Amino acid sequence: MNPVLEKALAAGLPRRRFLQNLLLSAGSVSTATWLTACGSPSSGGGAGGSTPGIDPAFESSFATMGPLQPANADGIELPAGFTSRALAQVFQEVQLDDGSSSGFVWHSDPDGGGTFRTDDGGWIYVSNTEARDFTSFGASRDQAALFIPPVNPFDGLIPPVPGLGLLSVVTDILNNGPFRGGVSALRFNADGELVDAYAVQRRTTTNCSGGATPWGTWLNGEEIEDGLAFECSPLRDGNNDLANPRQIPHFGNKAHEMFAIDERGRAIYHTEDVTGQDRFYRTIYPSSAWPEGGRPDYDQGVLQVLRVPAGLTAAQSGPTPIEWVNAIDDGRKQPDVYQAETTPIPGNEGVWCFGDFIFLSNKGDAAVQNENNIWAIDTVANTIESIFDVSDNDPAGSFVDPTEPVMTGVDNITMTDDGEMLVVEDGGFMRVMVLLPDRRTIPLMRLPATGPLADASPSEVTGIAIGPTGDKLYVSAQRSLANGVVTPPLAGGITYEITMPFKVNVTRPLAQALPTA
Numbered sequence: 092m093n094p095v096l097e098k099a100l101a102a103g104l105p106r107r108r109f110l111q112n113l114l115l116s117a118g119s120v121s122t123a124t125w126l127t128a129c130g131s132p133s134s135g136g137g138a139g140g141s142t143p144g145i146d147p148a149f150e151s152s153f154a155t156m157g158p159l160q161p162a163n164a165d166g167i168e169l170p171a172g173f174t175s176r177a178l179a180q181v182f183q184e185v186q187l188d189d190g191s192s193s194g195f196v197w198h199s200d201p202d203g204g205g206t207f208r209t210d211d212g213g214w215i216y217v218s219n220t221e222a223r224d225f226t227s228f229g230a231s232r233d234q235a236a237l238f239i240p241p242v243n244p245f246d247g248l249i250p251p252v253p254g255l256g257l258l259s260v261v262t263d264i265l266n267n268g269p270f271r272g273g274v275s276a277l278r279f280n281a282d283g284e285l286v287d288a289y290a291v292q293r294r295t296t297t298n299c300s301g302g303a304t305p306w307g308t309w310l311n312g313e314e315i316e317d318g319l320a321f322e323c324s325p326l327r328d329g330n331n332d333l334a335n336p337r338q339i340p341h342f343g344n345k346a347h348e349m350f351a352i353d354e355r356g357r358a359i360y361h362t363e364d365v366t367g368q369d370r371f372y373r374t375i376y377p378s379s380a381w382p383e384g385g386r387p388d389y390d391q392g393v394l395q396v397l398r399v400p401a402g403l404t405a406a407q408s409g410p411t412p413i414e415w416v417n418a419i420d421d422g423r424k425q426p427d428v429y430q431a432e433t434t435p436i437p438g439n440e441g442v443w444c445f446g447d448f449i450f451l452s453n454k455g456d457a458a459v460q461n462e463n464n465i466w467a468i469d470t471v472a473n474t475i476e477s478i479f480d481v482s483d484n485d486p487a488g489s490f491v492d493p494t495e496p497v498m499t500g501v502d503n504i505t506m507t508d509d510g511e512m513l514v515v516e517d518g519g520f521m522r523v524m525v526l527l528p529d530r531r532t533i534p535l536m537r538l539p540a541t542g543p544l545a546d547a548s549p550s551e552v553t554g555i556a557i558g559p560t561g562d563k564l565y566v567s568a569q570r571s572l573a574n575g576v577v578t579p580p581l582a583g584g585i586t587y588e589i590t591m592p593f594k595v596n597v598t599r600p601l602a603q604a605l606p607t608a
Contacts, residue, residue, distance in 0.1 A: 105362075119351060138277040151511050151524040151595040154422045157533055158494070165587065166539040170594035173536070178277060178285060178565075179218075185277070185288035193288040198222060198275050201567035201584045203300030203349060203452065204554030207307060207325045207602035212281030215602050216565045217309050218554055218586060219298040222272050272298040272335075274311060275389070276325050277586075283563070292323040293333040299364075300503055302350030306386045307603030310339070312347020316365055317424045320347055322605065329604040337605060341374050341392035343418060345425035349503060351444040356470055357381045359392075360449050361400065362439040366426050371436050371451060373415065394418040396433040398477055403434060410474035428440040437462065441504035441514070447471045452501040454517060463501050465514070465526065479526060495534050498524045505555050507607075508596040515552040515566070523555060523566060536567040536589060554586065561594035 115528050136313030159168040165175045177226055179185045179197035187193050196569040198220035207215045234272055274292040279285055292298070292311070297318065304322075308329075320342035323331045331337075346365030357376045363369040373395050380391035395415040403410045419428040438454035457463020463481035470473070474607050500519035512526040515536065523535045529538065538552050550570040570583035 092278075123602050131261050131435065134425070138474050146521065149508065151525075151527050152595060153511055153533060153535065153540070155176040156429040156533060156535065158459065159537055162539075168537040170535070170587040176592045177585055179210055179288065179586045180589050185285070187286060187288070188284040189286075190574060191472045195224045195275075195288040195290070197584070198273065198440075199290070199584050201586050202298065202366060202553045203311065203567065204556045205301060205303040205309060206556045206558050206565065206567055206599050207277070207303060209602050211490070212325060212566040213279045213283075213286075213393050214599070215279070216277045216556060216558070217301075217325050218275050218277070218567065219311050219570070220272050220275065220584075221297055221498040223551075233369045239287050253497070272296040272313065273333075274301070274309060275434070276535055279326075280438060289327045290333060291325060291327075291331050292321060292336045293331065295319070295321060295336055299347060300362075301350040302352065302361075302531065303600055304352050304386070305354055305600050307600045308605060310359070312350075312354075312361070313340065314346045314348065314364065316346060316426055318347050318465060319335070319344065320350075320361070324502055324605045325602045326604055327600075330603070330607060331605065339389045341420060342392050343372060343420060344424045345372075345423065347514055348440050351442040352570040353444045353449065353470065353604055354583065357387070359387075360444065360451075362442050362451065363425065364438050364454075367437050368426070369433040369437055369439055370425070370429065370433055371439050372418065373397075379446065394428065397436070397475075401435065403464075403475075407464070407477040407480055410469065410472065410476045413473055414466065436466075440502045440518070443504050443506050443512075445506055445510065450512065452504050452514065454500055454502065460505055461584045462498055465504070465512070478530065479532075491519065496520055498522075498532055500551070502551065503553065503555055505557055508598055513555050513557070514562075515555045515567065521550065521552055521568070523564075529608050535564075536566070538566065538587075539571045539585075552581070557595065557597050557599075559586075559597065561597050562591045564589040564591065
C-alpha cells in the first residue's frame with residue numbers, strides 16, 4: 092500500500108472520505124496536507140508544506156465559483172468576481188504599468204508558460220513561442236534545410252531599435268528570424284505591476300511547452316520530430332546566450348512538450364506529441380549525479396520510455412503495473428527508433444509532479460483509443476491509472492455546472508498545492524477547466540475564438556500558470572488577437588493575466604541564473 096494512504100487510514104480517516112480528497116479513484120494520492128513537495132518546498136511542480144496532517148473538511152475555492160458570465164471587454168468569459176487584462180500581443184511592444192514601452196516585441200504563438208518568485212518580492216512569467224520558422228514545411232531539420240539556410244543572413248547586421256513601433260517589429264524579425272521560436276518573459280514587482288519584458292531564449296523553433304525546475308530555471312523543447320531540449324534562466328541577466336541556447340542531453344531528439352521534475356526520485360519526466368504513436372519518457376540520474384538539494388549533471392542522464400504490459404485500456408479500470416525501458420539514445424529521431432514493447436500514448440501533452448505521483452494528460456488521436464484522458468503514475472507502487480476519461484465525463488454527475496459541455500482536447504496542466512488541477516483545452520471550447528480533488532470538473536474561463544463544436548476552434552488555450560501569490564493566473568489564446576479576432580495560423584497570440592477573488596495554495600521556485608559553463 093502507498094505509505095501516504097496507509098498513514099491516513101491509520102489516523103482514522105474514513106477511506107471513502109479520504110478518497111473524495113484524491114485525484115485517484117483507487118486511493119493513491121492524498122490531499123496536499125499529507126504530501127511534501129517533489130523534493131524541496133521550493134519545487135516548481137509539487138505540493139508545499141512539510142508538516143503532515145489531515146483535513147477531511149477540505150473544500151476547494153474553485154468549487155464555489157459561479158457560472159461563467161457574458162464576455163467582458165477582453166472577450167473573456169469569467170465567473171463573477173474575476174477580472175482580466177491583456178498583457179502582451181503578437182508583434183506589439185509590451186506596455187509597462189508605468190505608462191512606458193518596454194521596447195520589447197511580444198512573440199507570436201505563445202504556448203507553455205510558468206511562474207517564478209523573484210528576490211524582490213515580485214515574480215516572473217515565462218512564455219514559450221511555438222512559432223515555426225521554415226520547419227513548418229517539414230517535420231525535421233533535415234527537411235527544413237531544403238527551404239532555408241542554417242545561418243540567419245541578417246545575424247548581427249541590424250541593431251535592435253526599441254520604442255519605434257513597426258520598425259521595432261521589423262528589426263526584431265530580421266535579427267531573430269521570421270517567426271523564430273524561443274522563450275520570453277514578463278516581470279512583475281511586489282505590487283503586481285508589470286515592470287519589464289525581454290527574451291530569455293531565441294534561435295530555436297516551435298518551442299511548445301516546458302517546466303520550471305526547483306533550482307529556478309526553465310526547461311523547454313522543440314515540437315518537431317528531431318526537436319532538442321533546452322534550459323534557460325527566467326532572469327534578464329541569467330547567463331542566457333540567445334544566439335546559442337543551452338541544450339541538455341539525454342532527453343531524446345523528439346517533439347518535446349512539457350517537463351516535470353521529481354527531485355526525490357531523481358527523474359525528469361517529459362511528453363511527446365507528433366506521430367500519433369507518441370511515447371512517454373523520463374530521464375533518470377544516479378545519486379552521484381544529482382546531489383540532494385542540487386541540480387543534476389545532465390550528461391549522466393539515462394533516457395527511458397514507459398511500458399504498460401497490460402495496455403492503457405486496462406489502466407482505465409484501475410491501477411495497472413508499469414515498467415521503464417531504456418530508450419535508444421544515439422542521436423537518431425525517437426520516432427525512428429520506437430521500441431515495439433513500449434506503450435503509445437498518442438498526443439501526450441501535460442505532465443506534473445505532485446509528491447510521489449506524476450500526472451499526465453493526452454489528447455489522443457481520433458484513430459487511436461484512449462484519447463482525452465488524464466493519467467496518474469504512482470512512483471511508489473509503479474502503477475498507472477486514468478483519473479479522467481472523456482467517455483465517462485457525464486455532465487449531470489461530474490460537472491459542477493451541468494450546462495457546460497464535456498472537457499475535450501486536454502492539453503497542458505498545472506496544479507495547486509492542494510491537488511486542484513487546471514487543464515487547458517486545445518481547441519475544443521477554448522476553456523480553462525478545473526479538475527477538483529473529488530474528480531468533478533468546473534469551467535474557470537473561456538477565452539476568445541470559441542469553436543461552435545468540440546475541436547472546431549481555430550485557436551487553443553495555452554500557457555496556464557498560477558502566480559506565486561495564488562490569486563493570479565496567466566494564460567494565452569494562441570492564435571487570437573484582442574476582442575476575439577482570430578488570425579491565420581502561426582501569426583497570432585495574446586497573453587492575459589486573470590485575477591481571482593480568492594487565493595489558492597501554491598509554491599513556486601525562486602528565479603536563478605544558469606550556472607556559468
